[in-house]
Amino acid sequence: MNLCDYTTIRDLLARHGFHFSKSMGQNFLIDPEVPRRIAEASGADETCGVLEIGPGIGPLTAELAQRAGKVVAVELDRALLPVLAETMTPYPNVEIVPGDVLKLDLKALTAEKFPGLTPMVCANLPYNVTSPILEKLVETPCFPSFTVMIQREVARRLCAPQGSAEGGSFSLFLQYHMEPELLFDVPPEKFLPAPKVTSSVIRCVRRDRPAVEVEDEAFFFKVVRGGFLLRRKTLANSLAAALPGVSKEAVQQAIAGVGLPAAVRGEQLTLEDFAALAAALARTQA
Ligand code: SAM
Numbered sequence: 192m193n194l195c196d197y198t199t200i201r202d203l204l205a206r207h208g209f210h211f212s213k214s215m216g217q218n219f220l221i222d223p224e225v226p227r228r229i230a231e232a233s234g235a236d237e238t239c240g241v242l243e244i245g246p247g248i249g250p251l252t253a254e255l256a257q258r259a260g261k262v263v264a265v266e267l268d269r270a271l272l273p274v275l276a277e278t279m280t281p282y283p284n285v286e287i288v289p290g291d292v293l294k295l296d297l298k299a300l301t302a303e304k305f306p307g308l309t310p311m312v313c314a315n316l317p318y319n320v321t322s323p324i325l326e327k328l329v330e331t332p333c334f335p336s337f338t339v340m341i342q343r344e345v346a347r348r349l350c351a352p353q354g355s356a357e358g359g360s361f362s363l364f365l366q367y368h369m370e371p372e373l374l375f376d377v378p379p380e381k382f383l384p385a386p387k388v389t390s391s392v393i394r395c396v397r398r399d400r401p402a403v404e405v406e407d408e409a410f411f412f413k414v415v416r417g418g419f420l421l422r423r424k425t426l427a428n429s430l431a432a433a434l435p436g437v438s439k440e441a442v443q444q445a446i447a448g449v450g451l452p453a454a455v456r457g458e459q460l461t462l463e464d465f466a467a468l469a470a471a472l473a474r475t476q477a
Contacts, residue, residue: 194250194278195223200383203248207274211384215268216317218382219247225381226315229392230254232374233313233338240305242334244292244314244324247271249278249285251315256282263304265292267317293323297331312337318386321345322361329368329395338374338394346373346391353461360419363462364412367402369395403466407473414469418457426457430472437472445471 193199200219211217220226229251235241235258246252246264248271255262262285266275272289279285286304288295301310312334316324321341328337341349349365350373351357365371374392379385405411417433418426427446431439443453449467451460460468 192278193223194248194253195221195226197221197383200248203274203278207270207277209270209274212268214319216245216319217247217268218315218318218384218386220250220315220381221383222381223250225377226251226254228375229313229315229338229340230258232392232394233258233311234336235259235311235313238309240301240308240310242297242301242310242312242314244312245317246275246287247315248274251313252279252285253282255313256285260284260308261286261305263288263300265290265295267291293320293327297327298333301331301333310334312339314338315340315390318342325349325365326361329365332397334397336394336396338392340377340390340392343376343389343391346393350393354459354464356458358458360412360416360457363415363465365395367462369397371395403462405466405469407469410473411466411469414472415465418460418465418468420457422456422458424456425453426451426455426460427453429457434472437475441475442472445475 200221235255237260239259240261241255241259243252243255243262243264246266252262252264264285265288269289272287275287310333312328316339328334348357348359349362350371351362353366372394374394377390379389417430420433421429427439427442430442445468446453446455448471451464
C-alpha cells in the first residue's frame with residue numbers, strides 16, 4: 192500500500208472513520224520521497240532500534256522498518272491503532288505502543304524493546320509539543336542521535352550559531368548536549384492537511400561530553416535561561432531580574448570580570464561565555 196498516496200489515505204481513513212485532530216498536531220506526509228529521505232538521513236540500519244514518535248498511518252514507520260532491526264512507534268491517538276494494525280501488517284519488526292511519549296519512561300522502554308540494538312529516534316514530530324519532546328530526548332542519554340522534522344523557524348533557532356540573534360536558551364541547552372545539523376526543508380503542500388508553515392528536518396548527534404565544562408549544571412542553566420529572560424534588555428538587567436539573590440552590581444562586575452561589554456545582550460553569548468559568567472557569579476555567592 193502506498194501510504195503517501197492521497198486517494199489511498201482518504202479511502203483508508205474514511206473506512207476507519209478517522210478525523211484529523213489539530214490538537215494532536217496531525218499533518219500526514221503525502222509525498223513518498225519525504226519519509227524516504229528522513230529515514231535515510233537517520234542512518235538507521237539493521238543494528239539499530241528506532242523509536243518513532245507519532246507514526247500517524249505509518250509512512251515513515253514503513254521506511255524505517257525496511258532499514259532498522261526494529262521499530263517501536265508510540266502513537267497517542269487511539270483512533271489510529273486499527274489503521275496502523277492494517278498498514279503495518281507487512282512489517283513484522285514494527286511494534287506500535289499506544290500512549291503519550293511525554294509520559295513514557297523512554298529509558299525503560301528502550302532497554303525493554305531494543306536489547307542488543309543501538310537505539311535512536313526518528314520522527315515527524317507533532318508541532319504543538321515539539322519543545323517538550325526535544326527536551327525529553329536530550330535528557331534521555333541512551334539515544335546517541337535523533338532525526339526529526341519540526342517547524343523550520345524552530346529548526347533554524349536550534350541550529351543557529353552561538354552568539355547570533357536567532358538563538359535562545361533552548362538552542363544553547365540543545366547545543367550543550369548535542370551537535371545539531373539542519374538537513375532539508377519540506378514545504379506545506381507535502382502534508383495532509385497542509386500546515387501554515389514550512390518544515391525542516393534536523394539531525395542531532397550526542398556529544399561525547401558536554402560542549403563546555405561547568406561546575407554546577409543546574410546553576411549554569413539558570414544563568415543561561417536568565418540571560419534570555421528579558422530579551423530586549425541588556426544581559427545585566429535580564430540576569431539581575433532572573434537571579435533574585437544576586438545584586439545588579441554583582442552581575443555587572445561578573446560581566447566585566449569575564450571580559451564582556453557592559454551593554455552586551457544574552458543572545459550575543461556563546462556557551463563558553465555563559466560558562467565563564469556562571470563561574471564568576473557562583474564565586475560572588477560563595
Ligand atoms: N508520522 C506521520 C507522518 O509523517 O505522516 C504522522 C506525523 S504527525 C505530524 C504527528 C503524529 O504524532 C500524529 O500521528 C499524532 O497523533 C501523534 N502524536 C501527537 N502527540 C503525541 C504524543 N504526545 N505522543 C505520541 N504521539 C503523538
